[in-house]
Amino acid sequence: MKYWKQMWSACVLFPLVACGGGNQSNAQTEQASVGTDSVNQVVETILARRSVRKYKPQPVEREKMQTIVECGVNAPNAMNRQPWEIRVVDNPDFINGVTELYKKEQPKAAEDPNFKNMFRNAPTVVFVGRDVQSGSAEFDCGLLSENMMLAAQSMGIGSCCLGSPAAFMRSPAAAEYLKQLGFSEGYELLYCIAFGYPDEAPAAKPRDLTKIKFVE
Ligand SMILES: Cc1cc2nc3c(=O)[nH]c(=O)nc-3n(C[C@H](O)[C@H](O)[C@H](O)COP(=O)(O)O)c2cc1C
Known part of the structure; x- marks a missing residue:
């Protein structure tokens, strides 16, 4: 294929x-x-690849998500310690349930006519946990995530890295949902990534190429 x-x-x-x-x-x-x-x-x-914030309703097939996540865990990581845990959620009860709690705290968000859920409307969400003892976990998880997003892109699947929804997931209001993710002792949710079939094709945001210099 x-x-x-x-x-x-x-x-x-x-x-x-x-x-x-x-x-x-x-x-x-x-x-x-x-x-x-x-x-x-x-x-x-x-x-x-661009961050996608409008998706078709169907979740990404689990077989494809498995491939995407395996690409993630093949990322380089310091001393191969793999200081991450990954949870894949495509259960609408979870996604919509925590979104109802989110709407109580952020009622304005739901006023957007395109609003479907707090994960930028995605039907599938990957939650990335980091080992809190690891000094390299944030780098390692970043590499893991980019691998996943690029793998998804190559399969026609859109994505969006999400910091703000993860902050809500860590808040007391979402505690019951965070618990359902079942991260191991010593791990905490770092961020999440929205996945789904795109229902928009955003233009590239400009990048400042003057930040790149070759040093002779
Ligand atoms: C660590 C991180 C956190 C982000 N958090 C959010 C977020 O909470 N909500 C959102 O819509 N996009 C979020 N983004 C996506 C960025 O806004 C996006 O990557 C950036 O604007 C560049 O656009 P592009 O991904 O389309 O190239 C996040 C990206 C990263 C790397």
Whole structure:
């Protein structure tokens, strides 16, 4: 299947591209290639990913989520300690239930006519927990998450990294839902990621390429 080929590329080649990609002159629009006329699928996938905040209602198939999460845990991480735990939720009772609590605290959010749930309207949410004792967990979890989002992109699945909803999940108001995630002792929820089939195609936000310098 085509996406398996892209998935392999996303998982195996991404680190190479990430190290060498700083000389893209127009990161948002240029069709990417690496020294030849052939299109590089990994670079294309990276440049095409955008945060999606409108989704089709159906959850992502669990088989595909399994692949996405396995790409996540194959991310580089300090000393291979894997200081993360991942929880995948596609149960509407969970998502809508905690959203009802969220709406009580943030009533304005639900006034948006596109509002479906507190996870930027996604039908599938991945919650990432970090080992609180690990000094590298935030880096490691960041790499884990980008792997997941790029793998999803390569499969036609949209995503959005979410900090604010995770803050609500950590608040006393959402305690019963946080408990249901069942993170191990010593782990805390760091953030969550929305996944689903996109119902919008956002334009790229500009990136400041002057922040990149080659040092002679
Ligand atoms: C750590 C982190 C937290 C974020 N939290 C939120 C959030 O709470 N809500 C949201 O809509 N987007 C959130 N985002 C998505 C960013 O707004 C988005 O990545 C950024 O604007 C760049 O846009 P792009 O992803 O489309 O390239 C978060 C991204 C990161 C990396």
